[in-house]
Amino acid sequence: MSVAHAVPTGTCRPLDRSAPVFVAGRNGLVGSALWRLLTAEGFSSLLGPTSTELDLRDRPAVFEWFTKHRPHVVILAAARVGGINANNTRPTDFISDNLMIQVNVLDAALRNGVQWLLFLGSSCIYPKYAENPIREEALLTGKLEPTNEAYAVAKIAGITQVRAVRRQHGLPWICAMPTNLYGPGDNFHPVHSHVLPSLIRRFHQARTERSPKVVNWGSGEPRREFLHSDDLARACLLLLEGYDSDSPVNVGTGEDLSIRELSDLVASVVGYEGAVEWDTSQPDGTYRKVLDISRITALGWAPTIKLADGIADTYAWYESAGL
Numbered sequence: 001m002s003v004a005h006a007v008p009t010g011t012c013r014p015l016d017r018s019a020p021v022f023v024a025g026r027n028g029l030v031g032s033a034l035w036r037l038l039t040a041e042g043f044s045s046l047l048g049p050t051s052t053e054l055d056l057r058d059r060p061a062v063f064e065w066f067t068k069h070r071p072h073v074v075i076l077a078a079a080r081v082g083g084i085n086a087n088n089t090r091p092t093d094f095i096s097d098n099l100m101i102q103v104n105v106l107d108a109a110l111r112n113g114v115q116w117l118l119f120l121g122s123s124c125i126y127p128k129y130a131e132n133p134i135r136e137e138a139l140l141t142g143k144l145e146p147t148n149e150a151y152a153v154a155k156i157a158g159i160t161q162v163r164a165v166r167r168q169h170g171l172p173w174i175c176a177m178p179t180n181l182y183g184p185g186d187n188f189h190p191v192h193s194h195v196l197p198s199l200i201r202r203f204h205q206a207r208t209e210r211s212p213k214v215v216n217w218g219s220g221e222p223r224r225e226f227l228h229s230d231d232l233a234r235a236c237l238l239l240l241e242g243y244d245s246d247s248p249v250n251v252g253t254g255e256d257l258s259i260r261e262l263s264d265l266v267a268s269v270v271g272y273e274g275a276v277e278w279d280t281s282q283p284d285g286t287y288r289k290v291l292d293i294s295r296i297t298a299l300g301w302a303p304t305i306k307l308a309d310g311i312a313d314t315y316a317w318y319e320s321a322g323l
C-alpha cells in the first residue's frame with residue numbers, strides 16, 4: 001500500500017469555517033461528537049439531516065439532497081453499527097445497509113465535485129490474526145473475524161471506493177480506521193450494543209435492582225482498545241486538514257485491556273459490588289486488535305481522555321438520558 005502522497009507532519013490546509021460541511025450520521029455516536037467539535041471550532045454551515053429526513057440508502061433521495069445542498073466537505077460517519085451479537089446474527093443488514101449508504105454518499109459526492117471527504121471504517125477490517133499492534137499495511141492480508149465479516153467487507157469496499165476515486169479522479173479523499181468507540185450518545189441496547197455501553201447498562205440495572213450477580217458474555221479474556229468519541233472527532237478534523245494519502249489512518253489509544261478488566265472498571269464507576277459471571281456460550285470474537293497509532297501521532301494527534309474518565313462521562317450521560 002502506498003504512502004507516497006502523505007502530507008508531511010505539521011502541514012495544514014485549514015478548512016473554510018463557512019463552507020457547508022455534511023456530517024453524515026449526525027445523530028450517531030461519532031456524528032454527534034463531530035457536530036460538537038465542529039460547532040466549537042466555528043464551522044457555521046453544518047449539514048446533518050436525520051435518517052428520517054434523508055435515508056442514505058435511498059439513492060435518488062441522496063442525489064437530490066446533494067444537488068440541493070452542495071456540501072464542500074463530507075464526513076461519512078453514517079453506518080449500521082452494533083456489537084458482536086448484532087453483527088453475528090444480522091449479517092445481511094450489516095452488509096446491505098452499509099454498502100448502500102456508502103456507495104450512494106460517495107457517488108453523490110463525486111458527482112457534485114466534493115473536494116474534501118473523510119470515510120470512517122473500523123478496526124474490524126483487519127485480519128483476525130493480524131500482528132498486534134495492527135499497522136495500516138495489514139489491510140487485506142488475511143482472513144477476517146467471522147462474527148463481523150459482513151460489516152468488515154462493506155467497510156473494506158468503502159475504503160476501496162475512496163482509493164479508486166483518488167486514483168481515477170485525483171481527489172484527496174481519505175479514510176480513518178477507528179478502534180472500538182464509546183461516549184455520550186452511544187447505543188445502550190441490551191442485546192445489540194457494544195460491550196462498554198452494555199456493561200454500563202447491566203451494572204446500573206443490577207445496582208438499582210440490588211441484583212446479587214450479573215452475567216457478561218464470552219470468556220472475558222479477549223482484549224480491546226477503547227477510544228472516546230470526542231478524541232476521534234479531533235482526529236477527524238486533523239486528518240481532513242493535514243493528511244493526504246490513499247492509506248487509511250488508524251485512530252486509537254494504542255493501549256488495550258481485557259474485557260474482564262473493563263468489566264471491573266465499569267462496575268467500579270457505576271458502583272456495582274455484586275458478583276460477575278461469564279457466559280462462555282456467547283462468542284468472544286477476535287482475541288486482540290490493538291491498533292498501531294504511530295501514523296496519526298506523527299501528525300500531531302494524541303488521545304486525551306483516560307478510559308476511567310470517559311466511562312464516568314458516558315455513565316453520567318446515560319443517567320441523564322434516563323434510558
Ligand code: GFB
Nearest residue numbers: 083084087124148193194195198216217218222283284285
Ligand atoms: O463490543 P463488542 O460487541 O465488539 O464485544 P467486538 C467485545 C467483547 O466483549 C466480546 C464481550 O468478546 C464480547 O463477547 N462482551 C462481554 C460483550 N459482555 C458483553 C455484552 O454484554 N455485550 C457485548 N456487546 N459484548 C464489534 C464488531 O466487535 O466491534 C463490529 O462486531 C465493530 O463489527 C465493533 O467492529 C467495533 O469488538 O467484538
